[in-house]
Amino acid sequence: MSISWHTHVSGNALSHLAVVHTMETKPTIGLLVGSLRRDSYSKKVANYLADALADQFNVVRVDISDLPLYNEDLDHEGVLPPQWTRLRSDIGALDGVIFVTPEYNRSLPAVLKNAMDVASRPYGANQWSGKPGAVISVSPGNLGGFGANHHLRQVATVLNINMMQQPEAYVSGIATAVDADGVTDEKMQGFLTQIAQSYAGWFKQLTSVSA
Ligand code: FNR
16 A cells, blocks of 8 residues: 555545546545554554455545544634644545554543544534444454444444444454564454455445445
């Protein structure tokens, strides 16, 4: 993929991607990762998914690392941090969205919840609405981030993201399935490939209904 985790998708860049989408007739899927950690396991899982999805989608990484915390006053006063404007534009331009997240204290990390909040507002301009979505939770522990996965699903309900229900993706024991370069364990690779294929089917099912 040509876009690194540290390169946000600017409005202009997305316009460019939208042109590529038209030329390649591939829908654009955004990957949001709930970890800012340099060597994040979740980023490695997201990278693997990006490659697995690349033949069917234009995959873009949506940077949420520099977003100021949501404050409703700023929307009311119309004094918007440029990072909010950028995120809202980025999310609005996507055809679908996939969240890959660790679990923090049995919930989703604040950085990801903040991004979901920012792009849900101002009231009446929820950028997430109607998009086919999926969540993959990732943990070095045994529970696979179940709490984060389901708290994110709760938020996705009010945002009207059409979340894939099955297969569910709780990735446990991730530390032994990766090396410095990415996901190496074959069983894990097979599971993530299955999730990517299922999402592609879910996306097709939803988008062909209205066609
Ligand atoms: C964690 N971790 C964690 N793991 C888990 O399975 N369930 C949990 O509730 C928590 N809680 C938690 C809270 C906080 C504040 C931190 C920093 C960490 C451990 C977590 O899974 C581990 O640090 C992962 O490596 C984080 O994911 P990334 O950054 O590797 O993608």
